[in-house]
Amino acid sequence: MNVLSLFDGMSCGQIALNRCGIKYENYFASEIKPYAIKITQDNFPNTIQLGDIKKIKGNDLPKIDLILAGSPCQDFSRANLLRKGLKGQKSSLFYEFYRLLNECNPKNYLLENVVMPKDEYHYISNLMKTYPVRINSSKVSAQMRDRLYWTNIGEEWKDLFDMRYCEIPQPEDKNIKFKDILDNGYVTKDKAFCLLEGESRPHKSNKRRFRRWKTCGFVNIVFEKENLSPFSNRFLTRNEMERLQTVPLNYTKSVTRNQAASCLGDGWTVDVISHILNYIER
Secondary structure, three states: OEEEEEOOOOOHHHHHHHHHOOOOOEEEEEOOOHHHHHHHHHHOOOOEEOOOHHHOOHHHOOOOOEEEEOOOOOOOOOOOOOOOHHHOOOHHHHHHHHHHHHHHOOOEEEEEEEOOOHHHHHHHHHHHOEEOEEEEHHHOOOEOOEEEEEEOOOOEEEOOOOOEEEOOOOOOOOOOOHHHHOOOOEOOOOOEOOOOHHHHOOOOOHHHHHHHHHHOOOOOOEEOOOOOOOOOEEOOOHHHHHHHOOOOOOOOOOOOHHHHHHHHHHOOOHHHHHHHHOOOOO
16 A cells, blocks of 8 residues: 655654554655654654655556645634735645545545535545545544545535435544643633644744733633632643544654644644544555
């Protein structure tokens, strides 16, 4: 089995494949972030790095059986005021994934992205010839992470217009709380806010962290005491972020905490991916 992982990041796809017990001969990865590549090669030294997706040609690869991709979401994100969608510089890279999907024609594919406006949701679904399954990582982890997964894996049904719908069921709720993944300290919510790449640039000032948490909520902080003091809080540790993404502990140990946060924020919740991959015909 040959796997092509586009926008591979730190190779959460490989963790998921191994967690499922799915054997593969070659794992080709397209990634350009140096410290993401370092994490991957430190954990999976046999990974074949291909570099920039724009330079990859399907004809240069052996027969690909599975394509994995999480194309950039920044231009779809509700946190982005401009929201240029597929016209945006980063999210338009979806078309490179779509090009390689057609060039490689794999038996199976999996594409992940954020919840997006309806017009782009339907546009991508029509191109993929399937509607996605929507899964929130809160089912299997301590964070809220609502995502769409377009895939031809698993059971399906079709409507009167012959449009495919993915029938992969929701994963079993593990009922993991935010407090359960802490090294120490206290939190105010049952679930963490979605881990984002911005976690790699945390406010160093306790007071500034508290103010941002209080005013917009787009940040995770841990209080050292139950009185929730603005002067007694911290940002997430490396191990806490790894637990949020259900990544093995110390998987990112070869890079700095902030570099690890960047990769984890851009990455996948591994247990969601393994849940979907479990429905591949072995």
